[in-house]
Amino acid sequence: MSSAAVVIIAILTLPAALAAATLQKLMHATLSFAVAVVGVAAFFFLLGAEFVGLVLVFVYIGAVAVLIVFTILLTRRDVGKDRAANWGGAFLAVAVFGGLTWAILKTQSVAVVAPHIRAVTVKRIGEALMTNYVWPLQCVGLLLTAALIGALVLVMEEKR
Amino acid sequence: MINQSIDGFLHPNVSKSVDQIFVYAKLWLLTWLTAAPGWVIQIASSLINIFALLGVFLTLFALMSVLERKILGRIQNRYGPNRVGPFGLLQPVADGIKMLIKEDIVPARADKLLHFLAPILIAAAAILALGVIPYGRNMTPFTIDGGILFFFAVGSTTELAVFMAGWGSNNKFSMLGAMRAIAQMISYELPLIITVLPVVMVVGSLTPDRIVAAQAGYTFGFVPRWFVFTPWGATAFILFFVSGLVESNRTPFDVPEGESEIVAGHMTEYSGFKYATFFMAEYIGMFAITGLAATLFLGGWHSPVSVLEFIPSYIWFFAKLSALLFVYIWLRGTLPRTRVDQIMNFAWKFMLPMSFTCVIAAAVWHYAGRGLRGWLWSLLVIAIVYTALSMLLDTQRKFAPRVYRFAE
Numbered sequence: 324m325s326s327a328a329v330v331i332i333a334i335l336t337l338p339a340a341l342a343a344a345t346l347q348k349l350m351h352a353t354l355s356f357a358v359a360v361v362g363v364a365a366f367f368f369l370l371g372a373e374f375v376g377l378v379l380v381f382v383y384i385g386a387v388a389v390l391i392v393f394t395i396l397l398t399r400r401d402v403g404k405d406r407a408a409n410w411g412g413a414f415l416a417v418a419v420f421g422g423l424t425w426a427i428l429k430t431q432s433v434a435v436v437a438p439h440i441r442a443v444t445v446k447r448i449g450e451a452l453m454t455n456y457v458w459p460l461q462c463v464g465l466l467l468t469a470a471l472i473g474a475l476v477l478v479m480e481e482k483r
Numbered sequence: 484m485i486n487q488s489i490d491g492f493l494h495p496n497v498s499k500s501v502d503q504i505f506v507y508a509k510l511w512l513l514t515w516l517t518a519a520p521g522w523v524i525q526i527a528s529s530l531i532n533i534f535a536l537l538g539v540f541l542t543l544f545a546l547m548s549v550l551e552r553k554i555l556g557r558i559q560n561r562y563g564p565n566r567v568g569p570f571g572l573l574q575p576v577a578d579g580i581k582m583l584i585k586e587d588i589v590p591a592r593a594d595k596l597l598h599f600l601a602p603i604l605i606a607a608a609a610i611l612a613l614g615v616i617p618y619g620r621n622m623t624p625f626t627i628d629g630g631i632l633f634f635f636a637v638g639s640t641t642e643l644a645v646f647m648a649g650w651g652s653n654n655k656f657s658m659l660g661a662m663r664a665i666a667q668m669i670s671y672e673l674p675l676i677i678t679v680l681p682v683v684m685v686v687g688s689l690t691p692d693r694i695v696a697a698q699a700g701y702t703f704g705f706v707p708r709w710f711v712f713t714p715w716g717a718t719a720f721i722l723f724f725v726s727g728l729v730e731s732n733r734t735p736f737d738v739p740e741g742e743s744e745i746v747a748g749h750m751t752e753y754s755g756f757k758y759a760t761f762f763m764a765e766y767i768g769m770f771a772i773t774g775l776a777a778t779l780f781l782g783g784w785h786s787p788v789s790v791l792e793f794i795p796s797y798i799w800f801f802a803k804l805s806a807l808l809f810v811y812i813w814l815r816g817t818l819p820r821t822r823v824d825q826i827m828n829f830a831w832k833f834m835l836p837m838s839f840t841c842v843i844a845a846a847v848w849h850y851a852g853r854g855l856r857g858w859l860w861s862l863l864v865i866a867i868v869y870t871a872l873s874m875l876l877d878t879q880r881k882f883a884p885r886v887y888r889f890a891e
Contacts, residue, residue: 350650354597357643374629377636385639385672389665392646396662445629445689 328369336362344416349395357388374445502795505535506621532624536613544766545575551812558816585755590653593752597651602753602760605644609767611637616774617691619784619797629689634775635676638730641768642668645739645749648761652752660748663823664739667729670830675726677838678719681845682710682779691775695783704789709782714862715844720780722838724807727772729826731765734815738823773807774800832876840868 339362342355360383367376452460500507509531516524549564549572556563564571589598615630617623627633642665649661683689686697700708710716729736740748750761777783781803784796821829844861851857 350594350597354643354647357640373627374632377629377632381632381636381639384643385636389639389642389646389669392643392650393665396650396658445632446687 325369329366332362332365332369336366350392353388353391353395356391357384360384360388374448502620502797504795505619505797509535529625532614536624537610540610540613540767540770541763543770544763545579547766547770547808548578548762549574551815554809554812555816558813579759582756582759587755587757588752590752592653594651594653597647598752599757601644601648601651602757602764604647605641606760606764606767608637608640608644609764609771612771613767613774615691616771616778617695617783618774618800619795622784622797623692626690626692630691631679631683631689631694631775634771635672635679638768638771639672648753649749652749654752656745656747656751657749659745660739660751663745664732664749667736667739667823667826667830670827671726671729671834674722674830674834674838675730677835678723678726678841679779681715681719681841684842685710685845685849691778691783695778695785698782699785701789707782707785707787709780709785709787711780711782713845713848713858714865715841715848716780718837718844718865719841720776722834722841723776723780724810726834727769727776728811728814729830731769731772733769733811735818735821736826737820738826741820769808769811770804773804773811776807777803833872836868836872840865 336359339355339358343352343359346352346355360379364376364379367373367379509528512531513524513528516527519527552574553563553571564574567573567577589595612634614625615623615627615633623630645664645668646661649657649659649664652658682694686694688694688697698707698709702708702712706712711720728734732739738744740750745751750758753761777800784800786792786794786796786799844864847864848857848861851860
């Protein structure tokens with residue numbers, strides 16, 4: 324049953340991702356992007372990693388997609404016309420895909436069955452973040468705070 | 484698993500069987516399928532949950548729409564709807580028929596697909612959020628690890644749906660309404676989520692069932708261990724409730740659909756059944772957020788007094804839900820609409836610092852031993868920050884002539 328689910332999700336996700344890259348209207352592209360993200364989140368759910376799937380939906384639809392949409396609206400300009408095919412981007416995408424496929428086919432670890440993997444609960448992810456990965460977490464926090472302050476400085480009223 | 488529970492169904496004690504009547508009813512329905520393969524039973528079980536959820540909440544929506552008008556009428560010293568059926572109770576049926584047979588108008592220059600999809604997406608998000616709330620003992624429709632996270636992840640797609648409605652209508656009122664809605668929804672999502680954090684921290688789990696279980700029992704034998712009875716819990720509850728008001732675009736914060744300024748906001752170009760779907764989504768979103776408030780702070784389905792524990796758990800849950808919904812209606816009948824800039828200032832300058840204070844106060848409460856000492860210390864933290872904030876924000880400011888920066 325799960326292989327059927329993989330096919331169904333892929334049928335929904337791949338056209339949405341393609342549409343996000345190719346559609347003329349930016350708004351439509353953004354919404355297709357959101358659909359593609361839901362598809363990827365569904366894959367994570369299928370693999371039993373609910374937390375990652377939920378965070379994906381939370382961040383990429385609740386924040387990133389809304390941010391893109393907001394940007395489109397605030398920069399009022401007819402963006403429908405000048406969206407030509409980006410051949411450099413397409414080449415890069417194909418190169419990344421080819422590289423990843425080559426790496427996955429070459430690797431040995433996929434074939435290894437791991438029966439003793441424990442279920443990834445939210446609690447375990449939290450413990451890992453607060454013990455082994457506490458420094459990367461703090462660095463990301465610092466980076467985001469710096470970005471936030473930078474955004475505030477940009478829009479601050481000048482004293483006359 | 485099914486057989487063992489059915490034994491309990493055959494020899495139950497009375498109070499327990501009334502409490503678990505819906506759970507037993509579902510198990511009894513599933514006994515028809517014992518011969519079927521596992522995945523059929525799984526799908527059937529989900530379908531039963533979905534139909535029960537939809538049935539209960541669509542009925543509640545119909546009831547709420549008429550009761551709201553009755554209560555508002557009472558507040559404004561008039562009768563409210565009283566023509567259709569006894570006490571006007573069949574009014575929702577009449578409204579529904581009217582909405583169904585109205586003409587569905589789509590503007591010629593609208594983005595047809597987005598205009599069509601927006602009401603569906605907004606209703607789907609609201610209904611999905613209902614799925615993770617525990618309505619009674621063993622009565623959570625979908626138990627997932629991280630149910631609270633699911634609630635907010637699903638809720639965040641509402642913003643995109645509002646945007647689709649506003650942009651797809653190709654109308655300046657719709658667009659302005661959508662911009663206002665999203666600005667305030669994003670601003671208040673922060674306090675909404677941060678006020679959940681202290682509860683998650685104290686319980687140590689993102690699962691609603693565990694949060695409800697942590698609020699069982701009574702201190703000194705009569706005060707229930709609900710989080711609303713701790714200083715941080717009470718503050719977080721009030722902040723959560725206000726943010727919930729904003730998220731569901733209810734009256735003191737209903738600028739996105741302020742009819743005196745921008746017609747009906749993002750719903751301007753919707754008519755007939757699509758408008759009804761928006762209306763329904765708004766109410767169901769309201770049920771979801773009040774349900775979560777009851778789960779997080781008001782002890783979920785636990786009874787407030789130990790003597791009344793014989794009353795079934797789901798009755799307690801819906802009693803708390805109704806009480807909170809009544810406050811929603813009461814506020815709508817009492818308060819005027821706030822201005823957009825007031826709403827935004829309130830969010831970033833008051834709500835956000837206060838919600839962070841709740842997190843700190845909960846930590847203080849935990850490390851001071853969760854007793855009377857912790858109670859007083861966390862009260863002190865909240866009182867200090869509240870006083871400092873009201874002095875900093877200068878609430879007694881003298882009013883001066885307005886200075887325009889850009890329109891001179």
